[in-house]
Amino acid sequence: MSDDSSPRSQILNGIRRSLQRGPLSGEAKQAVEARLAAPPRGPDVARARLPQPEKVALFCQWAETNNATVARVAAGDVPGEVSNYLARNNLPARAAMAPSPLLEGYDWASQKMLSLRRGRGEGSDQVSITGAFAGIAETGTLVMASGPDHPVTLNLLPDTHVVVLREADIVGGYEDVWERLRARYGKDRMPRTVNTITGPSRTGDIEQAMELGAHGPRRMHIVVVRE
Amino acid sequence: MVPVVSNLHDKHSPPARRVALFVTCLVDLFRPSVGFAAIKLLEDAGCIVEVPPLQVCCGQPAYNSGDRATTRAIATQIIDAFEGYEAVVAPSGSCGGMLSHHYPGLFDDDPAMKARAENLAGRSYELMSFLVDVLGVDKVAARYEGTVTYHDSCSGLRELGVKAQPRRLLGSVEGLKLSEMKTPEVCCGFGGTFCVKYPEISNAMVGEKSGDIAATGAGTLLAGDLGCLMNMAGKLQREGSAVQVRHVAEVLADMGSIAPIGEPEGGEPETVTR
Amino acid sequence: MESTAHDFKHNVSDALANPNLQDSLAMLKVGFSERRRLAAERLPEFELLRDRARDIKNHALANLDFYLEEFERKVIALGGHVHWAPTAADARRIITDLCKSVGARTVAKSKSMVAEEIALNDHLEEAGIAPIETDLGEYIIQLRKEPPSHIIAPAVHLTKDQVADTFLEHHGPLGFTKRLTERNDLVAEARYVLRQKFLDADVGLTGANFLVAETGSSMLVTNEGNADLSNTLPKMHIVLATIEKVIPTLEDAAVLLRVLARSATGQESSAYTTLNTGPKRDGDLDGPSAYHVVILDNGRSSVLGTEMQEILRCIRCGACMNHCPVYGAIGGHAYGWVYPGPIGAVLTPQLIGVEEAGNLPNASTFCGRCESVCPVRIPLPKLMRHWREREFERHLTPKAVRQGLALWSFLARRPKLYRRLTGIANRVLALFGRADGRYGTLPLAGGWTRFRDFPAPQAGGTFHAQWARHGGARTRP
Numbered sequence: 015m016s017d018d019s020s021p022r023s024q025i026l027n028g029i030r031r032s033l034q035r036g037p038l039s040g041e042a043k044q045a046v047e048a049r050l051a052a053p054p055r056g057p058d059v060a061r062a063r064l065p066q067p068e069k070v071a072l073f074c075q076w077a078e079t080n081n082a083t084v085a086r087v088a089a090g091d092v093p094g095e096v097s098n099y100l101a102r103n104n105l106p107a108r109a110a111m112a113p114s115p116l117l118e119g120y121d122w123a124s125q126k127m128l129s130l131r132r133g134r135g136e137g138s139d140q141v142s143i144t145g146a147f148a149g150i151a152e153t154g155t156l157v158m159a160s161g162p163d164h165p166v167t168l169n170l171l172p173d174t175h176v177v178v179l180r181e182a183d184i185v186g187g188y189e190d191v192w193e194r195l196r197a198r199y200g201k202d203r204m205p206r207t208v209n210t211i212t213g214p215s216r217t218g219d220i221e222q223a224m225e226l227g228a229h230g231p232r233r234m235h236i237v238v239v240r241e
Numbered sequence: 242m243v244p245v246v247s248n249l250h251d252k253h254s255p256p257a258r259r260v261a262l263f264v265t266c267l268v269d270l271f272r273p274s275v276g277f278a279a280i281k282l283l284e285d286a287g288c289i290v291e292v293p294p295l296q297v298c299c300g301q302p303a304y305n306s307g308d309r310a311t312t313r314a315i316a317t318q319i320i321d322a323f324e325g326y327e328a329v330v331a332p333s334g335s336c337g338g339m340l341s342h343h344y345p346g347l348f349d350d351d352p353a354m355k356a357r358a359e360n361l362a363g364r365s366y367e368l369m370s371f372l373v374d375v376l377g378v379d380k381v382a383a384r385y386e387g388t389v390t391y392h393d394s395c396s397g398l399r400e401l402g403v404k405a406q407p408r409r410l411l412g413s414v415e416g417l418k419l420s421e422m423k424t425p426e427v428c429c430g431f432g433g434t435f436c437v438k439y440p441e442i443s444n445a446m447v448g449e450k451s452g453d454i455a456a457t458g459a460g461t462l463l464a465g466d467l468g469c470l471m472n473m474a475g476k477l478q479r480e481g482s483a484v485q486v487r488h489v490a491e492v493l494a495d496m497g498s499i500a501p502i503g504e505p506e507g508g509e510p511e512t513v514t515r
Numbered sequence: 516m517e518s519t520a521h522d523f524k525h526n527v528s529d530a531l532a533n534p535n536l537q538d539s540l541a542m543l544k545v546g547f548s549e550r551r552r553l554a555a556e557r558l559p560e561f562e563l564l565r566d567r568a569r570d571i572k573n574h575a576l577a578n579l580d581f582y583l584e585e586f587e588r589k590v591i592a593l594g595g596h597v598h599w600a601p602t603a604a605d606a607r608r609i610i611t612d613l614c615k616s617v618g619a620r621t622v623a624k625s626k627s628m629v630a631e632e633i634a635l636n637d638h639l640e641e642a643g644i645a646p647i648e649t650d651l652g653e654y655i656i657q658l659r660k661e662p663p664s665h666i667i668a669p670a671v672h673l674t675k676d677q678v679a680d681t682f683l684e685h686h687g688p689l690g691f692t693k694r695l696t697e698r699n700d701l702v703a704e705a706r707y708v709l710r711q712k713f714l715d716a717d718v719g720l721t722g723a724n725f726l727v728a729e730t731g732s733s734m735l736v737t738n739e740g741n742a743d744l745s746n747t748l749p750k751m752h753i754v755l756a757t758i759e760k761v762i763p764t765l766e767d768a769a770v771l772l773r774v775l776a777r778s779a780t781g782q783e784s785s786a787y788t789t790l791n792t793g794p795k796r797d798g799d800l801d802g803p804s805a806y807h808v809v810i811l812d813n814g815r816s817s818v819l820g821t822e823m824q825e826i827l828r829c830i831r832c833g834a835c836m837n838h839c840p841v842y843g844a845i846g847g848h849a850y851g852w853v854y855p856g857p858i859g860a861v862l863t864p865q866l867i868g869v870e871e872a873g874n875l876p877n878a879s880t881f882c883g884r885c886e887s888v889c890p891v892r893i894p895l896p897k898l899m900r901h902w903r904e905r906e907f908e909r910h911l912t913p914k915a916v917r918q919g920l921a922l923w924s925f926l927a928r929r930p931k932l933y934r935r936l937t938g939i940a941n942r943v944l945a946l947f948g949r950a951d952g953r954y955g956t957l958p959l960a961g962g963w964t965r966f967r968d969f970p971a972p973q974a975g976g977t978f979h980a981q982w983a984r985h986g987g988a989r990t991r992p
Contacts, residue, residue, distance in 0.1 A: 020599070021598075021599040021600060021601050021605060022599040024599075024601045024812075025583075025599050025601055025758065025810070025812045025816060026580045026583065026584070028601075028812065028816035028817065029579050029580045029583075029758070029816045029819060030580055031816075032816055032817060032818075032819035032820040032821075033577065033579075033580075033819055033820055034820060037580065037581075038578065038580070038581045043581070046578050046581055046582075046763070049574075049763060049764070050585065050728065050729055050763060050764060053729065053763070053764035053765065053766040053767070054766060055766050055769075056564060056567045056568075056571075056766065056767070056769060056770035056773075057560045057563040057564055057567055057770075058560070059558070059560050059773070060559065060560065061558075076783065079783075080783070080784070080786075133800060134800035134801045135801075137710060137711075137714050152783075153783045153784040154783075154784075155784055155788075160799065160802065161796070161798070161799065162798035162799060162800065165799070165800040165801045166743070166747045166801055166802060167747060167748070167800075167801045169743070170740055170743050170744055170747060171744075187769065188765070188768070188769035188772065189765075189766055189769050192765040192766065192769070201729075202589065202592065202730070203593065204730045204731075204732055204790060204792040205792070205796075206791070206792060206793060206794070206795055206796050206799060206802050207743075207746070207747070207789060207790065207791055207792075207802065208732075208789065208790040208792075209743060209787065209788075209789050210784075210787070210788040210789070211786065211787055212782075212783070212784040212785065212786050212787075212788075213786055214786070215738070215739055215740040215786055215787070216738045216739065216786050217651045217652075217702060217738055217739045218668065218738065218780065219650070219651040219652035219655070219668060219669070219670055219671075219739075220651070220655075220670070220673075220675055220678055220698050220701060220702070221539070221542060221674065221675050221698065222542055222543065222546045222547070222668065222671065223698055225698050225699050225702045227702065227703070227706065228651055228702055228705075228706060228738065228739035228740065228741070229649070229706060229709065229710075229713075229739045229740040229741045229743075229744055230739070230740030230743065230744075230786070230787070231740075264978050264979065266937075268978055269937065269977045269978040269979055270937050270940065270941055270972055270977055271941075271970060271971075271972040271973070272972070272973055273973055273975065273976070273977060273978035273981055274973060276978040276982075277978075277981075292979070292982050294930070294979070294983075295930045296930070297926075297927045297928075297930050297933050298927050300927070302920065302923060303920060303923075303924055303927075304900070305881060305900065305903065306903060306907065306912065306916060306920055307900065307902075307903030307904040307905070307906055307907030307908070307912060308904075308907050308920055308924070309904055309907075311920070311924040311927075311928075314924070314928055315924070315927055315928065318928065318930070395880065395881070395882035395883055395884070396881075396883070399882070399883040399884070399886075399887050400883065426884075427840055427882075427884070428840045428880050428882035428884070430840070430880065431880065432879070432880025432881060432882070433880075434916070435877075435878070435879065435880045435881075436880075436962070436963065437960070437962030437963055438877060438878075438916070438962070439524075439527070439877075439878050440962040440963070440965055440966055441524075441527055441528060441531055441966075442527055442531075442841055442844050442845060442878060443880075443966070444965075444966035444967070445531055445844035445845070446840050446841070446844055446880075447966075447967070449840075449844075471969075471970050472967065474953075474968075474970055475953070475963070475967030475968045475969055475970060476966065476967045478953055478967075478968040479955075479966065479967050479968050499973075500952060500973075502970045503952050503953040503968060503969075503970035503971070504952040504953075505950060505951055505952035506952065506973065506974055
């Protein structure tokens with residue numbers, strides 16, 4: 015691929031010299047290729063191996079432990095819950111929303127006071143509303159896959175991030191998310207960005223005391239949608 | 242009061258074991274009573290104790306200074322000295338750990354010596370762990386009036402898992418109450434040559450330890466390694482503390498009346514020959 | 516950064532005499548270790564996960580060339596670029612050239628220890644490019660022109676009041692003229708000031724916690740979200756990572772993430788864990804249009820296959836320093852270079868030479884607490900001992916130590932002579948110490964008696980003398 019004096023060869027050959035072998039070949043190479051093709055999982059984390067309803071409950075519990083707020087509602091009540099949440103917290107009834115088919119199934123027009131702008135996040139946005147690719151029960155973590163329907167800036171710039179998550183999209187651990195990502199996007203083609211987000215932005219950089227809202231949202235509200 | 246009976250008299254007591262005591266160089270030079278306490282505890286538990294004469298030091302000063310050749314020479318000497326004993330027991334987690342965890346690695350290029358080092362490693366023990374884990378001792382015949390606190394010396398704790406054993410035995414000492422430190426597992430700052438190579442850091446560490454000791458309100462500090470004990474005793478005494486410092490084996494062997502570490506002895510030492 | 520590791524003892528004296536630092540360290544010592552302990556207890560599989568994490572990193576290191584090539588292939592396939600930098604100078608040049616190629620005036624930087632290792636900020640500034648640290652801790656110390664004192668909490672040596680003074684001095688000219696007293700107000704002010712800098716930055720530069728070979732992704736773990744803003748808002752994202760960061764698969768990442776956050780801060784999960792794979796795609800409404808990964812060696816490939824190889828497993832969680840009583844006494848700056856604590860004691864001599872950093876692996880009691888909490892089970896005391904052995908072999912050990920050791924080893928190998936001399940020493944010491952039971956000063960023991968009394972030996976002779984005297988019978992009840 016490149017001559018022996020290239021920086022690339024210097025590094026790779028240096029590694030091989032230290033490991034006292036040439037480039038992998040034969041069985042050794044087949045073994046690592048097989049490992050890549052069928053990634054082995056690590057030790058099973060028992061606490062998230064649960065039937066779906068308990069998984070949902072565990073997700074909600076950990077999300078709250080990590081300083082998010084959670085509301086569990088029926089599909090028809092999603093827009094109402096979002097409006098109410100904003101009102102309850104004295105937040106503006108104005109939000110940047112992901113142009114996502116996941117969100118278009120809800121009757122946002124029913125909320126007369128709520129003004130929505132579909133698009134990416136801007137520095138001036140106070141509130142964003144997005145869906146989520148998945149939720150991880152083990153730690154109450156949201157998984158956001160970037161794409162035209164989910165700009166990354168919506169996850170990061172506004173002060174308040176409202177996330178709509180379907181119960182069916184709550185899985186046990188990271189490994190289940192990886193499987194879903196491969197199934198959806200192809201094994202060799204991750205989305206540009208996968209954000210896994212556990213609660214609001216925070217920092218412990220001053221005297222180790224946790225403060226919320228370092229750079230990303232100060233508040234995270236998760237609307238879990240019952241099927 | 243129910244008399245406390247040592248394991249020697251238990252009906253299930255195992256056949257006597259021939260145990261070699263690894264005295265350790267600090268005990269030899271500074272506090273022989275720890276060696277005699279260890280012998281008493283082992284004999285009470287039914288062991289026949291011998292003290293091989295050609296033992297000196299386990300080699301840690303050289304080992305931890307990077308002098309591998311000297312360490313190997315000393316290790317070879319110790320391996321020779323303790324050949325043939327069923328068990329080798331040291332009243333020190335640090336020296337016990339040197340024999341059981343570090344000797345084999347010294348002889349990676351010498352299969353014959355490595356095998357001998359592994360053999361020794363497999364029968365080397367720290368005293369508390371040997372008494373409780375191997376011999377199954379769960380009580381001693383001793384009395385010590387007062388509140389004590391116990392420092393977990395690093396090698397014993399982290400290399401050998403010595404934590405519950407001394408506490409279990411202390412629990413059987415009449416009159417003794419244990420008051421734990423906030424961080425009994427944090428190093429006291431001794432570290433062998435460390436304490437004289439980096440005295441300021443060592444002092445900060447032992448200063449913190451003495452604060453932790455004082456906060457327990459205990460009148461006595463116990464631990465299982467004489468190096469740590471001398472370090473902590475020296476600091477406590479420099480600070481004017483009245484806390485008495487003793488090796489745990491001394492208290493367990495009912496030798497709690499002898500002068501604590503760093504305190505003057507009253508009169509001539511008692512000599513008893515059996 | 517300029518190393519002061521050779522001046523370690525002087526640094527130690529300064530650190531011990533610094534009351535603000537000592538206050539901060541007092542908080543650190545209890546905080547981090549207690550949170551880590553609780554997090555480990557909450558996950559029954561934690562120890563198994565540590566074993567697995569160790570095995571994954573060992574596997575990756577044994578096949579490092581393969582996984583790096585695989586990673587490169589995947590990055591290129593998705594429109595990204597990979598640059599190979601054998602040395603620190605190569606990495607600095609590559610990054611500076613990339614910044615210049617887009618006419619960058621400012622670079623939003625997310626905390627990267629590797630960037631510290633290669634002193635990237637100094638070089639960017641020389642090229643007329645302003646690096647802006649965006650991690651709150653890094654931002655604070657950048658304003659104060661200090662190096663980080665901890666690998667995950669760079670400003671952990673500072674108190675709130677010191678931060679307040681720093682902000683007043685630097686944000687005052689921006690209109691923030693009130694000296695703040697509450698932590699949340701300090702965080703809010705930094706957020707406000709840095710937000711504009713993010714929006715203005717031309718390049719975002721981040722490190723990587725892991726490079727995933729399977730997908731060609733760089734993985735970043737933060738709590739603040741600053742890395743995510745750095746890799747989303749500017750038009751170019753540059754990832755700077757060293758060769759040993761590559762791991763095989765996402766499944767492997769899951770294992771490592773589980774031990775990383777818990778070991779570092781005691782969190783179940785950090786707030787943000789992000790996978791970046793290539794530049795902005797067709798139809799994306801945001802994201803950088805260029806994605807570059809700079810893979811740096813800087814001496815690491817030569818560590819492979821040596822007795823020091825295990826250090827390359829390190830995932831930079833900081834648990835070793837959080838649990839180190841020496842770090843707890845002196846803080847991070849005393850170590851004199853980028854990496855403090857036990858990891859620094861092993862890594863620094865490797866990276867800047869044992870002649871310069873020889874004190875670091877010696878300034879340890881080998882208490883083993885670092886190894887007992889390391890998520891990838893690096894035997895840090897053993898590796899520090901290897902450095903001491905190399906120093907001894909190369910005659911770098913201080914003369915007084917060598918001479919003392921030579922005398923002691925001469926005696927220790929002659930048990931009969933040793934016995935005679937210790938017998939004399941015991942009697943002499945006991946004689947002089949009998950009245951007090953201890954000495955306040957002792958010839959040749961100034962290192963000890965400067966701070967501690969020295970206990971006198973018991974009277975009656977050494978153990979072996981007493982044992983021999985009584986024909987192998989006990990002399991004390």
